[in-house]
Amino acid sequence: MDQPLVPFTSPLAVAAQYGLSAHQLGAGLVLLGLFFWLLFTLTAIYHWLRYSHAALLSLPSVAAHLFVSGVLILFTLDALASL
Amino acid sequence: MLGREFELESGEKVLREVRMHWFFFLARLLPYLVLAVLPFFLPPVIRLAGPALAPLARFGGWGAPLARVALGVWWLFLWSAAFNIYTRYFLNAWIITSLRIVEIEQRGFFNREVSSLLLNRVEDVTIDTRGLMHSLLDIGDINVQTAGAVDRFTMGNVPAPAQLRDLILAHSAIATGQAGPPLA
Numbered sequence: 566m567d568q569p570l571v572p573f574t575s576p577l578a579v580a581a582q583y584g585l586s587a588h589q590l591g592a593g594l595v596l597l598g599l600f601f602w603l604l605f606t607l608t609a610i611y612h613w614l615r616y617s618h619a620a621l622l623s624l625p626s627v628a629a630h631l632f633v634s635g636v637l638i639l640f641t642l643d644a645l646a647s648l
Numbered sequence: 649m650l651g652r653e654f655e656l657e658s659g660e661k662v663l664r665e666v667r668m669h670w671f672f673f674l675a676r677l678l679p680y681l682v683l684a685v686l687p688f689f690l691p692p693v694i695r696l697a698g699p700a701l702a703p704l705a706r707f708g709g710w711g712a713p714l715a716r717v718a719l720g721v722w723w724l725f726l727w728s729a730a731f732n733i734y735t736r737y738f739l740n741a742w743i744i745t746s747l748r749i750v751e752i753e754q755r756g757f758f759n760r761e762v763s764s765l766l767l768n769r770v771e772d773v774t775i776d777t778r779g780l781m782h783s784l785l786d787i788g789d790i791n792v793q794t795a796g797a798v799d800r801f802t803m804g805n806v807p808a809p810a811q812l813r814d815l816i817l818a819h820s821a822i823a824t825g826q827a828g829p830p831l832a
Binding site for chain 2: 576577587590591594595597598599601602605606608609612613616617620622626630633634637638640641642643644645647648
C-alpha cells in the first residue's frame with residue numbers, strides 16, 4: 566500500500582531509528598560543538614599571544630571570547646541537563 | 649602595538665599603526681548577526697509550510713530542550729566565527745615607522761606574511777577613494793610605489809588615507825635626506 570510522502574523527518578525520529586535517545590543526540594551535538602570550539606579557541610589564543618602579546622587589547626579580547634563562550638556553553642549544558 | 653614582529657633599529661620610532669576602517673569590520677560581522685537571529689524565524693516558516701514540514705513542527709519550538717541545545721551549539725559556532733573575524737581584523741596591520749612600512753598580512757590561522765618597505769625607496773604614494781560610503785567616512789586604499797623588488801604595497805579600506813599619505817611622504821623625504829626631521 567502506498568504511504569504518504571513525508572519530505573522531512575523529525576531529528577528525534579531519525580535518532581530513534583539508530584537507537585539514540587534525545588539526550589544522547591543532544592550530548593553528541595554538544596560534544597561535537599565543544600570539540601570545534603576548543604580547537605578554534607586554542608588556535609585563536611595562540612595567535613593572540615604569539616603575535617600581539619604586547620597589545621593592550623590582547624588579554625581583554627581573549628577574556629571576552631572566553632566569557633561569552635562560557636555563557637553560551639552554560640546555556641547549552643543547562644538545556645542538555647533538562648533533556 | 650603588535651608584538652615583536654620585528655626589531656626596531658636604533659633611533660627608529662613607530663609613527664602609526666593602521667588597520668582597516670571599523671565600518672568594514674562591522675560590515676563583516678553583520679552576516680553573523682543575521683545568522684544568529686535566523687533560527688527564531690524558523691518556527692513560523694515551518695508552520696506556514698503546512699503538512700510538508702509537520703514532523704519538524706512537532707520538534708517543539710525553541711523552548712524544547714533539544715532545540716535549545718542546538719541553538720546553543722549554533723550560537724557558539726557563530727560566536728567563534730565572529731571572533732575569528734575580529735582576530736584577523738586585529739592581526740592585519742600596517743605599521744609605519746620613521747624608517748619603513750611593515751605590512752602584516754594574516755591571511756588565516758598559520759598563514760601569515762610580514763613584509764617591510766624602506767621609506768627611502770618610496771617613489772610615489774597614491775590614494776584611491778571610491779563611492780559614497782568611502783567619501784562620507786573618509787575611507788580609501790593606499791598604494792605605495794617603490795623602486796625595489798616589491799613594486800607596490802597596497803592597503804585597502806583604511807581610515808583617513810590622505811593623512812596617512814602625507815605622513816608616509818613626509819617621512820620618506822626625511823629618510824632620503826630631502827627634508828629635515830620634523831620640529832617637535
